[in-house]
Amino acid sequence: MDYILKTYNLTKKYKDITAVENVNMTIKKGDIYGFIGKNGAGKTTLIRMITGLINPTSGNVEIFGHPVSRGNKAFLERIGTIIEFPGSYQNLTARENLEMHRRLMRVSDKKRIDEVLELVNLQHVSNKKVKGFSLGMKQRLGIARALLHKPEFLILDEPTNGLDPVGIKEIRQLIIDLAKTHGITILVSSHILSEIHQMVTRIGIINNGHLLEEVGYEAIKERNRHFIEAKVSNDKKAAYLLENHFAIENYSIIEPGIIRIYESLENSPAINKIFVKNGIDVAEIKISKDTLEDYFLKLTGGENNA
Ligand SMILES: Nc1ncnc2c1ncn2[C@@H]1O[C@H](COP(=O)(O)OP(=O)(O)OP(=O)(O)O)[C@@H](O)[C@H]1O
Ligand SMILES: [Mg+2]
Structure with a gap:
């Protein structure tokens, strides 16, 4: 089963x-799926x-190929979540919180607590009370709790x-580690694209x-790449010079007189010089970044009201 x-x-x-x-959402096995919206x-x-x-109200959900409904909760054993669970008990230690959850979830293996503490890097503070934890540590404790019963699919x-x-x-490092090293499929939501785009596969x-859209990793990279953009008086001649002087092939003329170069970014001064030397007027040359964030804002129509 792929999905x-x-x-x-x-x-x-x-x-x-x-x-x-x-x-209509699809998450494949092994995905780190970033779910973005304001x-x-x-x-x-x-x-x-x-x-x-x-x-x-209408429509269906399938997890691991099985339909989900309030009457069918068997699949819950195979997923871990940090939504809607009560926060940790502030006056208990990290270990005591996990111990309570272990009993609640009927996880028989007591060693699992040390395993998850290590996974989220809280082993050194496991006997400290949660009320002294930073927000990040509390989040990681929440993730540790979600991992106790060894879920295959983690929803954050x-x-x-x-x-x-x-x-x-x-958190980003932890999520990557859980996916890459432990083979857990992850759905992670955020309203800030830049916080998560580096780690996601989709x-x-x-x-x-x-x-609005589901895009894969390649498209993410593509939409997030840097390039040199030059406004030139003769784009064909400029293209000729790029290929023959710099052996640059990865460029495109995006509109008459505007050329984008996706490699050799460090050579922009030299490229400028060669253009001018060969009689091309360069009105502007700059390094730009087509960020996914811009794209996201364009798609969702305006400011991210975070
Ligand atoms: N129980 C509810 N009753 C009425 N409206 C609701 C309820 N839950 C959510 N909504 C509305 O549905 C819309 C979506 O809310 P939702 O909480 O899913 O957004 P979100 O993307 O999670 O936002 P955030 O980033 O703020 O967490 C909002 O307009 C919200 O007001
Ligand atoms: Mg929300």
């Missing part, structure tokens, strides 16, 4: 609000339907929310309840 998750025209309506509408876009609602916490709703750059990096963009 861990498939949704079919998944829709959730609340009176006059359509929170999620006709979403506040109120419908991320949590979709995740709640996926995990059977709420029923869809905004795990980087409110963290500082160091905390975000730690991205789904949701806006106003609609899944």
